[in-house]
Amino acid sequence: MEEKPHPDTGLPRRTTFFLLQAPDEAQDAWLHRVGGEDGDAGFTFACRFVPLPLAR
Numbered sequence: 001m002e003e004k005p006h007p008d009t010g011l012p013r014r015t016t017f018f019l020l021q022a023p024d025e026a027q028d029a030w031l032h033r034v035g036g037e038d039g040d041a042g043f044t045f046a047c048r049f050v051p052l053p054l055a056r
Contacts, residue, residue: 002014029047
């Protein structure tokens, strides 16, 4: 986890990182439709995995 101010606004920001080791047959990209009753219900997000150039 990393906590530091947002570079544009200076407001507090917390970034959380996750490591995922997905099986080879996992999709590289998919659509996610938000359920529920909140303001973002019904939105569709295009999601994808992107390898990061991590040293470790």
